[in-house]
Amino acid sequence: MRLSYVLRHFALAYENVPQGLIGYSDSLQPIVVADAAGSFFQEKEPYPGTPNYRDWVGQRVPFFFDAQPAAPLLTMQRGRVSINADLISAAFYLLSGWQEYFSDERDRHGRFPYAASVQKQYGFVTLPVVNYYFDVLKRAIEHVTGQALKPRRWNGAAFAAFISHDIDELRSAWKAPAKAALLQRSTRRFGALLWQHFTQPDAWDNLESVAAATARYGGCSTFFILPQSRPGADGTPNADYQLSAGLRQRLKALAQKSCEINLHGSIGTATDPLQLDHEARKLQAGCGGLRFHYLRWEPRLTPAKIEAVGGFAYDSTLGFAEHFGFRHSYCQPFYPFNFASGTAYAFVEIPLQVMDATLHHPSYLQLQGPEILPALQPMLAEIERFGGVASILWHNDHFDPANTTTGPQQFAEIMEYLRERGAAFLTGNRIVAEL
Ligand SMILES: [Zn+2]
Numbered sequence: 001m002r003l004s005y006v007l008r009h010f011a012l013a014y015e016n017v018p019q020g021l022i023g024y025s026d027s028l029q030p031i032v033v034a035d036a037a038g039s040f041f042q043e044k045e046p047y048p049g050t051p052n053y054r055d056w057v058g059q060r061v062p063f064f065f066d067a068q069p070a071a072p073l074l075t076m077q078r079g080r081v082s083i084n085a086d087l088i089s090a091a092f093y094l095l096s097g098w099q100e101y102f103s104d105e106r107d108r109h110g111r112f113p114y115a116a117s118v119q120k121q122y123g124f125v126t127l128p129v130v131n132y133y134f135d136v137l138k139r140a141i142e143h144v145t146g147q148a149l150k151p152r153r154w155n156g157a158a159f160a161a162f163i164s165h166d167i168d169e170l171r172s173a174w175k176a177p178a179k180a181a182l183l184q185r186s187t188r189r190f191g192a193l194l195w196q197h198f199t200q201p202d203a204w205d206n207l208e209s210v211a212a213a214t215a216r217y218g219g220c221s222t223f224f225i226l227p228q229s230r231p232g233a234d235g236t237p238n239a240d241y242q243l244s245a246g247l248r249q250r251l252k253a254l255a256q257k258s259c260e261i262n263l264h265g266s267i268g269t270a271t272d273p274l275q276l277d278h279e280a281r282k283l284q285a286g287c288g289g290l291r292f293h294y295l296r297w298e299p300r301l302t303p304a305k306i307e308a309v310g311g312f313a314y315d316s317t318l319g320f321a322e323h324f325g326f327r328h329s330y331c332q333p334f335y336p337f338n339f340a341s342g343t344a345y346a347f348v349e350i351p352l353q354v355m356d357a358t359l360h361h362p363s364y365l366q367l368q369g370p371e372i373l374p375a376l377q378p379m380l381a382e383i384e385r386f387g388g389v390a391s392i393l394w395h396n397d398h399f400d401p402a403n404t405t406t407g408p409q410q411f412a413e414i415m416e417y418l419r420e421r422g423a424a425f426l427t428g429n430r431i432v433a434e435l
Contacts, residue, residue: 001342002037002041002088002089002092003022003023003024003088005092005095005096005337005343005344006088006091006092006095007022007088008335008344009091009095009130009134009330009332009334009335010134010137012152012332012334012435013131013134013151013152013332013386013387014134014138014149014150014151014152015149015150015151015152015153016149016150017141017149018141018145021141021144021145022088022137022140022141024088030079030080030081030144031080031081031083031137031140031141031144032080032081032082032083033083033086033087033088034067034068034082034083034084034085034086035086035089036065036066036067036068036085036086036089037065037086037089040065040089041089041092044102045102046098046099046100046101046102046103047099047103047118048064048065048093049064050122051063051064051066051090051118051122052066052069052085054066054073054085056073056132056135056136057132057135059127059132061127061129061132062122062124062129063085063087063090063133064086064089064090064093064094064118065085065086065089065090065093066084066085066086066090067085067086068084068085071084072084073085073136074136074139074140074143076140076143079144080144081140081143081144083136083137083140087133087136087137090129090133091130091133091134092337094118094129094130094328094329094330095130095328095329095330095334095337096337096339097299097318097327097328097336097337099112099116099117099118100112100117100299101299101300101339103116106298109236109294109295109296109321110270110271110296110298111294111295111296111297111321112297112299113322114320114321114322114323115322117320117327119320119325119326119327119329120323124329125320125323125324125325125326126324126325126326126378126379126382127326127329127382128326128329128330128331128382128383128386128388129326129329130328130329130330131330131331131332131382131386131388134386135386151386151387152387153387154387154389154424154426154431154434155424155426155430155434156424157422157423157424158384158387158422159383159384159386159387159388159389159390159421159422159423159424160388160389160390160423160424160425160426160431161219161389161390161391161392161418161423161424161425161426162222162316162350162389162390162391162392162426162427162428162431163214163219163220163221163222163392163394163415163425164221164222164223164224164291164316164391164392164393164394164428165210165221165222165223165224165393165394165395165396166224166226166264166291166293166393166395167207167223167224167225167226167239167241167264167395167396168226168237168238168239168240168264168293168395168397169204169239169240169241169396169397170202170204170205170207170239170240170241170247170396171202171204171205171240171241172202172204172240172397173202173203173204173397173400173402174193174194174196174197174202174203177189177193178190178193178194178197181193203400203401203402204396204397204399204400206396206399206400207223207250207251207254207396208250208254209399210223210394210396210399211254211257211259213399213408213411213412213415214415214425215257216412216415217415217416217418217419217425218419218425219415219425219426220257220258220259220260220425220426220427221254221259221260221427222259222260222262222289222427222428223251223254223259223260223261223262224262224263224264224289224290224291225243225251225261225262225263225264225283226238226239226264226266226293227239227243227263227266227279227282227283228266228267228279229241229242231267232266232267232268233267233268234267236267236294238266238267238293239266243282243283248284255287258427259427260287260289260427260428260429261283261287262287262288262289262290262291262428263279263280263283263289263290263291264291264292264293265279265290265291265292265293265296266279266293267293267294267296269292269293269296270292270296270297270298270301270302270305270317271298271301271302271305272305273305273308273309276305276306276309277309280309280311280312287313287428287429288311288312288313288314288429289312289313289314289315289316289428289429290306290312290314290315290316290317291315291316291317291352291393292315292317294321295317295318295319295321295352295355296317297317297318300339302317303315303336303338303345303347304338304340306345306347307338307345307346307347312347313347313348313428313429313432314333314347314348314349314350314428314429314431314432315336315347315348315349315350316349316350316351316352316391316428317352318349318351318352319351319352319353319354319355319391319393320358321355321357321358321364322358322363322364322365323358323364323365324353324354324355324358324359324365324375324376324379325353325379326351326353326379327351327352328349328351330351330388331351331353331382331383331386331388331389331390332386332387332388332389333348333349333350333351333389333431333432333435334348334349334351335347335348335349336349348431348432348435350389350391350428350431350432351391352391352393353379353383353390353391353392354376354390354391354392354393354414355393356393356394356395356398356406356410356411357395357398357406359372359375359405359406359410360372360405360406367405368405369404369405369406369407369409369410372406372410372413372414373410373413373414373417376414377417380417380418380421384421384423389426389431390418390423392414394411398411399411
């Protein structure tokens, strides 16, 4: 079960992967992986033992289920390879999201917290560790076959970029300055802002210019639209706008320009399939992509609900709100693991690595504008190295020129970098179509 789930993803990560070469010690395959998980996967503990660190292609990589730390990672003979750490179990553990399924830790939004993750504990959130494990398997296969294994490509490019925008607010740009004017007892300024609010479009009502900011680099934006304006049952706000006929018309025009319009599931939809289905129907224009508002995701329920409602080709919720990086330690799209059936779900997860709000927020990181691209570059280089998908969420309100920390300038710097490095800018469905 572990082996087939992991090898299925390995086969998606490289071109023309030969089958049937890798197995556990009792097998006849030429590449034998040490079986070191013991009874871990029969029990329901969220965390395995401390990883052993090994150097691999100049990188210090944590290896879980590594029972022979003194042994070399690979023992190569003619036509045969022994892998002396249980890479299959380690890859399965991370890729399946085992920790969050079996951990009871949740934050106030019902999310598995970064603070409870092995990525935080061992400091590897920006390292796609599963891709490093795959690199070891690749080396073993190349030894056995004598043929180089090439990373998969995206529309001909070495890596892809998935640029998305969650649309939570279209009408609230005036609120913060108006509040500030009130606090300063500046009635004139407050009046002017109020007048502006009622007579002119809001600075955040900017979907077309957001799409243009992505198109400037040859990309198409993927939008996630929130069709619920009532707050969630717990009081968490949803949209500040209605899905009016006028807005529908604009979304249609954006779709005609090759943007993708998808559902941003409101508070509650991550655990309530009826509500999720209702919102998907309400949006109509849905292209089969999904991301939950506030990145809400209950690992024990949400994937099954997505599958039950049906019609979703992919989800793109799975990143940590608190830190940029790889929640499943993997930089490619993957099929979430179904713990009830022991197989993979049919929908694709395009994991989220960077959210604007993560980078500068009282509860998250406090990076300054000029620090943002340099902070992300090593992680983006890892994605490029392994032919992955750089998934970047920039909310429409962050395109407000008044935002100089995680605003249009920082977005442009990231886009410029990705373009220079030769990323293929693809919408979610284009990515799914290439799998
Ligand atoms: Zn949202």
